[in-house]
Every structure is written in structure tokens, then in C-alpha cells.
Amino acid sequence: MKIAVLTFDGFNELDSFIVAGILNRMNSRGWKAYITCPSKAVTSMNGVTIEAEQPLTFASGADAVIIGSGIKTREIAQDSGLLARLQLDPARQLIGAQCSGTLLMSKLGLLGDLPACTDLTTKPWVIEAGVKVLDQPFHASGNIATAGGCLASQYLAAWILLRAGTREDAEAALHYVAPVGQKEEYVARAIDSVIRYIPDPIATPAA
Amino acid sequence: MKIAVLTFDGFNELDSFIVAGILNRMNSRGWKAYITCPSKAVTSMNGVTIEAEQPLTFASGADAVIIGSGIKTREIAQDSGLLARLQLDPARQLIGAQCSGTLLMSKLGLLGDLPACTDLTTKPWVIEAGVKVLDQPFHASGNIATAGGCLASQYLAAWILLRAGTREDAEAALHYVAPVGQKEEYVARAIDSVIRYIPDPIATPAA
Numbered sequence: 001m002k003i004a005v006l007t008f009d010g011f012n013e014l015d016s017f018i019v020a021g022i023l024n025r026m027n028s029r030g031w032k033a034y035i036t037c038p039s040k041a042v043t044s045m046n047g048v049t050i051e052a053e054q055p056l057t058f059a060s061g062a063d064a065v066i067i068g069s070g071i072k073t074r075e076i077a078q079d080s081g082l083l084a085r086l087q088l089d090p091a092r093q094l095i096g097a098q099c100s101g102t103l104l105m106s107k108l109g110l111l112g113d114l115p116a117c118t119d120l121t122t123k124p125w126v127i128e129a130g131v132k133v134l135d136q137p138f139h140a141s142g143n144i145a146t147a148g149g150c151l152a153s154q155y156l157a158a159w160i161l162l163r164a165g166t167r168e169d170a171e172a173a174l175h176y177v178a179p180v181g182q183k184e185e186y187v188a189r190a191i192d193s194v195i196r197y198i199p200d201p202i203a204t205p206a207a
Numbered sequence: 208m209k210i211a212v213l214t215f216d217g218f219n220e221l222d223s224f225i226v227a228g229i230l231n232r233m234n235s236r237g238w239k240a241y242i243t244c245p246s247k248a249v250t251s252m253n254g255v256t257i258e259a260e261q262p263l264t265f266a267s268g269a270d271a272v273i274i275g276s277g278i279k280t281r282e283i284a285q286d287s288g289l290l291a292r293l294q295l296d297p298a299r300q301l302i303g304a305q306c307s308g309t310l311l312m313s314k315l316g317l318l319g320d321l322p323a324c325t326d327l328t329t330k331p332w333v334i335e336a337g338v339k340v341l342d343q344p345f346h347a348s349g350n351i352a353t354a355g356g357c358l359a360s361q362y363l364a365a366w367i368l369l370r371a372g373t374r375e376d377a378e379a380a381l382h383y384v385a386p387v388g389q390k391e392e393y394v395a396r397a398i399d400s401v402i403r404y405i406p407d408p409i410a411t412p413a414a
Contacts, residue, residue: 012228013227017224021253046240048257048260050256053255136387136388149384149389150385151384151386151393176357178358179345179358180359182356182396182400193386
């Protein structure tokens with residue numbers, strides 16, 4: 001699995017790095033989540049400059065794409081040149097949006113009539129774009145998923161792990177990042193937040 | 208509040224960015240958490256290169272210091288030249304260690320006889336260093352705190368917010384990052400994990 005975590009100037013660090021970090025727990029199995037940017041370097045909402053691991057064009061060929069979030073998303077949503085570089089296809093890719101990434105997902109025409117999750121700050125803009133916003137951390141339909149609230153990015157990771165890996169893979173990766181002494185509680189809540197959106201065969205609890 | 212988030216080569220992205228991101232919610236109040244590194248740039252355990260916001264010497268003058276975690280901590284713990292550049296003082300600084308950062312905290316002589324939290328991978332090395340490791344996500348005594356498990360880094364942030372800010376500050380920052388629809392649950396668990404380690408006056412529930 002090659003995964004693009006779309007990360008723009010003004011990005012929210014939690015929204016890009018939590019999902020990437022959890023998915024990279026599968027690196028021994030050939031998975032890799034790449035910080036994917038429209039320029040060679042981007043600077044976060046709190047002033048941290050990071051180097052892109054992949055250019056934006058990488059996303060078109062990735063197996064999964066996470067659209068990250070940040071404080072400049074409304075500007076990016078108006079940048080038709082940048083959006084045109086994102087040729088995403090839910091017929092062959094798993095595509096998830098985190099917080100304000102949901103606004104970009106809508107502008108890219110990927111949401112259709114689906115309801116969606118986003119953060120409380122972005123919510124009015126997503127509603128303005130004609131999307132029904134849900135009061136829950138995660139929603140998916142087919143190959144399209146959305147999450148709201150920085151720490152809900154763990155649920156986007158869980159969704160990709162459950163869709164493209166096994167339930168054991170998802171539980172192991174979530175267990176690793178969860179707080180010591182609260183691991184079972186964290187894993188159970190993450191699986192519970194996502195499992196209803198997974199097609200039947202893998203939804204069966206692990207033996 | 209000037210806060211140094213110590214971030215070394217091989218760092219775990221979640222361990223540095225979750226705590227920094229939550230603390231930077233207080234930027235309108237003059238707080239700033241800085242990614243603080245021994246070199247101009249460091250590369251994470253998953254290959255992401257980031258620029259330092261502050262040099263290692265910044266930590267000595269910071270109001271609070273978080274010792275981050277990563278896959279090279281055992282090497283760093285042997286690097287007496289690097290450790291000597293870290294002049295930390297719990298008499299005037301709040302000092303927290305995240306996951307393998309607890310090993311560095313021990314090597315720096317900051318733990319004394321205190322029990323500590325760390326992640327499951329680092330646990331044997333911390334025990335080898337003579338520290339009693341707790342099966343819980345967070346522990347603090349005086350100005351020294353430790354946390355275990357990537358997502359427990361939110362508890363280090365909560366501890367600094369409760370110690371140097373107000374309970375309302377802590378709750379607001381935690382509420383912002385929590386998943387939509389699960390915010391009350393997340394805030395309550397974070398406060399509950401930390402509040403017993405906060406000296407009395409601020410431990411009183413907010414009116």
C-alpha cells in the first residue's frame with residue numbers, strides 16, 4: 001500500500017502525522033504513508049517547516065489518499081490550478097478527508113450526496129458547500145471516508161487498515177499508539193467508531 | 208510560557224507533534240511550544256525531515272521542556288556530549304518525558320527515585336536503568352512528569368496546561384483536538400488521567 005497524506009502550507013500537524021504514523025506501523029509489510037505536498041517544503045499552522053516526501057502528482061497513483069487539514073484550506077479550495085493537479089479516483093483508491101480536508105473533498109466533487117464529518121471550525125464552510133455535516137467522528141461510504149477532530153485521524157488510519165489489511169493489523173497498530181494502561185479501551189473505541197462502515201467479510205470479529 | 212519539545216533524529220512524529228500542537232492552542236495567550244533539536248534539521252523514524260525551530264540550548268531557558276521519543280534514544284542516551292548540552296532544572300522548569308524520553312530523563316539524573324511511565328518497547332531499558340516502570344499512561348511528582356504510549360502525549364500537554372494555566376485552558380485545548388461526538392469523553396479521561404498529580408488549588412473542579 002502506497003498512501004499519500006496530502007499536506008499543505010498551514011497544515012495541522014496532528015492531522016497529517018497521526019494518520020501517517022499509525023499507517024507506517026505496517027512498513028514491515030510494505031506499506032508506506034508519504035507526506036505529500038504541492039511544494040518541496042511546507043510550513044505548519046504553528047510554524048514548523050517540513051520537507052515533502054512526495055510531490056502532489058504522487059497522489060494520483062497512490063492506493064490510498066488522506067486529505068489533510070490546516071488553516072489555509074479555504075484559500076486552497078479556491079485554487080483551481082492546485083486542485084486540478086489532484087486527479088483522484090474512488091473507483092480504484094481509498095480516499096479519506098480529515099477535518100478541513102472535507103472541504104477540499106467536496107470541492108473535488110468526491111462527496112456527491114454523502115454526509116460528512118469535519119471539525120467544528122470548518123463545519124459552516126462545509127455546510128455552505130452544500131454538504132450535510134454529521135455530529136460524529138467518522139463516516140465512510142464505499143471508498144470515501146471523512147473524520148472530524150484532530151484525534152479522529154486515528155479512525156481514518158483504522159479504516160484504511162481494516163479495508164486494505166486485517167482486523168489484527170488495525171488492532172496492532174492502534175494498540176501501539178494508545179496510552180499504556182488504556183490500550184484496550186482505545187483500540188475498542190477506534191474499532192467501534194469505524195467497523196460499521198466496513199463491508200461484511202472483514203467486519204466479522206477476529207477469532 | 209516558552210516550551211521546548213526536544214526532538215531528535217529518528218523521532219516519533221506523534222510524540223513531538225501532539226503535545227506541541229495542543230500547547231500551541233494557547234498561542235493567543237503568549238504560549239509557544241517549539242520543536243527543539245540538536246541540529247538544524249532532524250529526520251523522523253518514518254523518514255520525514257523537519258527544520259528545528261530552536262537549538263538544543265533553548266531548552267535550558269524554557270519554562271517547560273518535553274523530552275520527545277524516537278528509535279535512536281538508546282544511542283542518544285550514550286552521547287554524553289549531547290546530554291551535557293541539556294542543562295535542565297526541575298526547580299524552575301516543568302519537565303516531562305514521553306515514551307523513550309523517559310530513558311533520557313533517567314540518564315539526565317532528573318528522575319531520582321520516582322517511578323515512571325514509558326512505552327512498552329522502551330520499558331526493559333528503563334527498568335535496566337534502575338527505574339520502576341508503571342502500568343499507566345501518566346505519572347507526575349512535583350515538576351517531573353512521564354507518559355507512556357504515543358497518544359498519552361495529550362496528557363503531558365494537559366499537565367502543563369493545568370500547572371501553568373487553568374483547568375478551563377486545559378479543557379478548551381483538549382476539547383479542540385478531540386474527535387467530534389466524543390469530545391466530552393476525551394476531555395474527561397485526559398483530565399482524570401492527570402488531575403491527581405496537580406497540587407491542590409487548581410485540582411478543585413472549575414465552578
